[in-house]
Amino acid sequence: MRFAKIARRALEGGGMEERTAILTSAFLSLSVLISFIPAISFAALIPPLLVVKRRVFYSLAAASPLLIVFFLTTLLLSGLVISDSISDSGLNSTLLPAPLWAALTSIMAVAALISAGTLLFTDNPSRMVAALMFFRIPFQAAFSIALAMRMLQMLMRDLENVSAILKMSETGLGYYKKLLLAITSVSVLRGIAVAETLYSRGFPGNFDYPLKKPEAREVILLLYSFILFLYSLNSFF
Amino acid sequence: MKALSGIDFVAEEGEKVFIAGKTGSGKSTLLRIFNGLIPFFYGGKLKGEVNIFGKSSEDVKKDVFFISQFPDEQILMGRVRDEIVFPLLQRGLDFEEAEKKALKVAKKLGVEDLMEKRTDEISEGQKQMVMLATALASGSRAIVLDEPFAHLHVRRAKTLHELLLKSENTIIASDHRIELSRGFRKVSMTELNREVNQEADQYGEDESEQETEFQVKRKVSKVVEVENLHFSYSHSDQLFSGLSFEVREGMTLAITGDNGVGKTTLLKILAGLLKPDKGRVMVHGKPSLSMQFPNYHFFSRSVADELGNITIFGLEKLAGRHPHSLSAGEAKRVSIAKAFRSDIVLLDEPMCGQDTSFRVQLLNEARRRGRTLILATHDEKLAAMCDEVINLDEICKNCKKGS
Numbered sequence: 134m135r136f137a138k139i140a141r142r143a144l145e146g147g148g149m150e151e152r153t154a155i156l157t158s159a160f161l162s163l164s165v166l167i168s169f170i171p172a173i174s175f176a177a178l179i180p181p182l183l184v185v186k187r188r189v190f191y192s193l194a195a196a197s198p199l200l201i202v203f204f205l206t207t208l209l210l211s212g213l214v215i216s217d218s219i220s221d222s223g224l225n226s227t228l229l230p231a232p233l234w235a236a237l238t239s240i241m242a243v244a245a246l247i248s249a250g251t252l253l254f255t256d257n258p259s260r261m262v263a264a265l266m267f268f269r270i271p272f273q274a275a276f277s278i279a280l281a282m283r284m285l286q287m288l289m290r291d292l293e294n295v296s297a298i299l300k301m302s303e304t305g306l307g308y309y310k311k312l313l314l315a316i317t318s319v320s321v322l323r324g325i326a327v328a329e330t331l332y333s334r335g336f337p338g339n340f341d342y343p344l345k346k347p348e349a350r351e352v353i354l355l356l357y358s359f360i361l362f363l364y365s366l367n368s369f370f
Numbered sequence: 371m372k373a374l375s376g377i378d379f380v381a382e383e384g385e386k387v388f389i390a391g392k393t394g395s396g397k398s399t400l401l402r403i404f405n406g407l408i409p410f411f412y413g414g415k416l417k418g419e420v421n422i423f424g425k426s427s428e429d430v431k432k433d434v435f436f437i438s439q440f441p442d443e444q445i446l447m448g449r450v451r452d453e454i455v456f457p458l459l460q461r462g463l464d465f466e467e468a469e470k471k472a473l474k475v476a477k478k479l480g481v482e483d484l485m486e487k488r489t490d491e492i493s494e495g496q497k498q499m500v501m502l503a504t505a506l507a508s509g510s511r512a513i514v515l516d517e518p519f520a521h522l523h524v525r526r527a528k529t530l531h532e533l534l535l536k537s538e539n540t541i542i543a544s545d546h547r548i549e550l551s552r553g554f555r556k557v558s559m560t561e562l563n564r565e566v567n568q569e570a571d572q573y574g575e576d577e578s579e580q581e582t583e584f585q586v587k588r589k590v591s592k593v594v595e596v597e598n599l600h601f602s603y604s605h606s607d608q609l610f611s612g613l614s615f616e617v618r619e620g621m622t623l624a625i626t627g628d629n630g631v632g633k634t635t636l637l638k639i640l641a642g643l644l645k646p647d648k649g650r651v652m653v654h655g656k657p658s659l660s661m662q663f664p665n666y667h668f669f670s671r672s673v674a675d676e677l678g679n680i681t682i683f684g685l686e687k688l689a690g691r692h693p694h695s696l697s698a699g700e701a702k703r704v705s706i707a708k709a710f711r712s713d714i715v716l717l718d719e720p721m722c723g724q725d726t727s728f729r730v731q732l733l734n735e736a737r738r739r740g741r742t743l744i745l746a747t748h749d750e751k752l753a754a755m756c757d758e759v760i761n762l763d764e765i766c767k768n769c770k771k772g773s
Contacts, residue, residue, distance in 0.1 A: 259448065283490075286490045294663070297643040318694055323443060329411060330443065332431070334457060335460065339459060339460055341464070341465060342465060
């Protein structure tokens with residue numbers, strides 16, 4: 134299944150130092166959410182593009198059904214949702230009709246939020262746990278996040294495999310119905326099995342995992358996202 | 371439903387015990403009692419006394435390391451190194467010390483080259499080795515293994531067998547590869563759980579080897595033609611480089627080779643699920659693939675609905691059961707039976723969770739029904755019983771070097 138393959142590639146991880154990744158992602162997301170200005174959404178795309186590179190596009194491609202639904206909904210309901218901040222910011226287009234402009238603004242914001250999230254797809258989930266614990270997140274909660282990322286990979290592969298098996302015998306609506314049924318069953322089974330593992334390993338226990346030092350480039354990106362955050366705060370007030 | 375009854379089992383500290391028994395005879399249930407998964411995690415009624423290292427089985431998680439049949443579900447971390455190190459960190463060890471210990475065990479098992487790999491990019495067999503390394507490094511007093519050899523190449527299985535025997539831990543292993551029980555105290559589950567097994571007698575099989583009933587009828591028509599196959603995953607080295615072979619109608623072909631050599635990948639290519647980078651793959655007929663994880667294949671509420679009219683492998687007795695409620699071995703058998711609906715049957719590790727008599731049953735059914743059978747296996751005996759064998763280790767000697 135192409136979707137599952139794309140999603141799996143998106144989840145492969147970027148390799149940014151985890152603490153700076155968490156902070157950068159948080160600042161970028163907040164900037165977009167606070168301002169809702171296309172220019173800030175666009176600016177928020179830059180760090181993920183520099184760090185995660187083409188995997189940003191895989192993430193956006195994997196989220197494309199969501200983006201399309203979001204775009205169409207905003208387009209149809211634009212009269213209700215056009216943000217004052219767009220017109221206040223002076224960035225609204227005189228060339229495009231208002232509903233289309235509102236839809237493009239919204240989709241740009243969602244794309245920026247998804248891209249900011251990709252910074253968290255680390256290539257070392259254990260270090261992500263340690264980074265979250267650095268920010269005083271309890272081990273159980275931090276580990277659950279890393280485990281969810283590992284399970285996402287497994288479930289995407291399951292989706293690929295189930296889809297491949299079904300494609301050999303089913304077509305049309307029957308394919309989708311059985312796919313939904315099978316992947317739900319497999320997900321539940323996987324969930325129980327992972328819970329069994331956690332139980333039998335005496336989870337949680339201790340976890341003292343070394344963090345790496347952020348590189349200069351990563352600190353610069355963090356500063357960039359912080360400045361963007363301050364700018365968006367300014368536009369908000 | 372009664373799973374076990376009247377079990378009397380004692381293992382001394384440091385003892386190596388091998389539990390053998392038919393598919394569905396209650397081996398996995400018994401193993402899950404040893405670390406408290408049953409009844410404290412899964413529920414159920416337990417009568418009698420279970421005493422592990424002088425404690426209740428609820429309090430022995432640090433003392434007993436349990437490895438289930440599907441290693442994929444037991445791997446919690448993103449990197450192999452972290453997976454092996456994790457139980458040591460849980461016990462409060464310093465990372466550097468834990469890493470040293472993990473590397474030492476990995477070297478013993480010959481998996482040190484996997485240490486930096488991501489856990490989702492290694493093969494099932496390699497995952498099994500990683501889980502075993504984790505168990506051995508963990509410092510647990512006892513290791514309970516459910517089918518530890520099922521996904522392993524014979525060379526690796528032998529290495530592991532030796533390591534388990536040398537280990538100071540108490541080892542309780544259950545497997546169908548009885549040839550690997552040498553040096554262990556052998557316990558028959560059929561005897562141990564006589565009351566339940568006599569009632570159920572699931573498949574009415576004799577565990578002794580039977581003879582294949584059907585002679586190979588060599589047919590001339592080719593059903594699979596592979597010419598100059600080249601394949602690589604985007605993240606790894608070349609798996610196949612110029613692989614060529616053909617399979618004739620009604621033939622049984624075994625694909626063997628070390629863990630991670632590309633057996634599953636080759637089956638997926640033959641099933642049309644992966645496209646070769648270069649070369650020609652022609653399959654004349656409808657193939658059906660049974661993957662390693664059997665539950666991928668279930669879309670109905672009962673075994674009867676899954677199999678339709680097929681009566682095979684004595685599965686009629688499970689007809690009313692929900693396929694996801696079956697034991698791993700039973701589920702595997704149902705998934706194989708489903709694959710028999712096609713003319714070309716592709717099976718990935720068909721002997722996982724199956725008793726030795728299944729080898730003969732499988733080949734007999736294939737020959738009786740005139741199916742072309744292509745299977746990826748670590749089971750040397752099964753491979754030897756097939757008409758032809760492709761050993762990917764020999765064929766792909768130079769492939770990994772990218773030649």
